[in-house]
Amino acid sequence: MKGVVFNILEDMVTEKGGLMMWQKVIDKAGVEGGYTAVSTYSDDELFSIVGAVVAELDLPAETVISAFGTYMFGQLASRYPVFVDSCDDLFSFLESIDSVIHLEVKKLLTETNLPSISCERVGDDQLVMDYRSPRRLCVLAEGLIYGAAEHYQRPIMIEHPVCMHKGSDHCDIRVQLTHE
Ligand code: HEM
Numbered sequence: 001m002k003g004v005v006f007n008i009l010e011d012m013v014t015e016k017g018g019l020m021m022w023q024k025v026i027d028k029a030g031v032e033g034g035y036t037a038v039s040t041y042s043d044d045e046l047f048s049i050v051g052a053v054v055a056e057l058d059l060p061a062e063t064v065i066s067a068f069g070t071y072m073f074g075q076l077a078s079r080y081p082v083f084v085d086s087c088d089d090l091f092s093f094l095e096s097i098d099s100v101i102h103l104e105v106k107k108l109l110t111e112t113n114l115p116s117i118s119c120e121r122v123g124d125d126q127l128v129m130d131y132r133s134p135r136r137l138c139v140l141a142e143g144l145i146y147g148a149a150e151h152y153q154r155p156i157m158i159e160h161p162v163c164m165h166k167g168s169d170h171c172d173i174r175v176q177l178t179h180e
Helices: 003-029 043-057 061-079 081-085 090-108 138-151
Strands: 116-122 126-132 156-162 171-177
Touching: 003 043, 003 061, 043 061, 061 081, 061 138, 081 090, 090 116, 090 126, 090 138, 090 171, 126 138, 138 156, 138 171
Parallel strands: none
Antiparallel strands: 116 126, 126 171, 156 171
């Protein structure tokens, strides 16, 4: 996983719990810390840090990973504004992840490990996202989608009826506009 993801996790932990908290988490995870945005680090290192955050906060892993996804969206949107600026509605933005955003990320950074995400519209109010990745970070994807929905000010509900964690070869993430 790219260092930028570790940098954003460090930002989130220090923003919520201070520098001491980050140091504690790093120690508990048994890693050195200190990540360069464009370098690649092992996925296991990220998972160890997330595990240490989960243990420190005593919250379910899914809650922490989803919250991290939402925080990560805000950070990515401010670090790479061009992607969100070029789409003016939520579903067009989500449809552009694979074909535009992650494609550009691949060109910008070498050795990337990105998921495959394809989208299908079901009527005007639902988008079904087919997520595939050996890292099985569908909960992170959900958090990112909630972050995007906040950005575009579109209230949504997410259902996840098909999941790689339940033996499927992919996840179906159904994003429903709720018109609150
Ligand atoms: C709602 C929108 C987005 C979704 C659902 C999404 C989904 C994901 C997921 C789930 C991962 C983890 C890797 C995996 O699952 O295999 C990932 C990685 C990543 N994404 Fe996205 N993404 C979104 C928007 C963005 C944006 C706006 C950027 C900005 C450039 C971005 C850049 C990245 C980068 C740099 C990585 C790390 C790649 C690596 O470590 O090699 N993503 N994305």
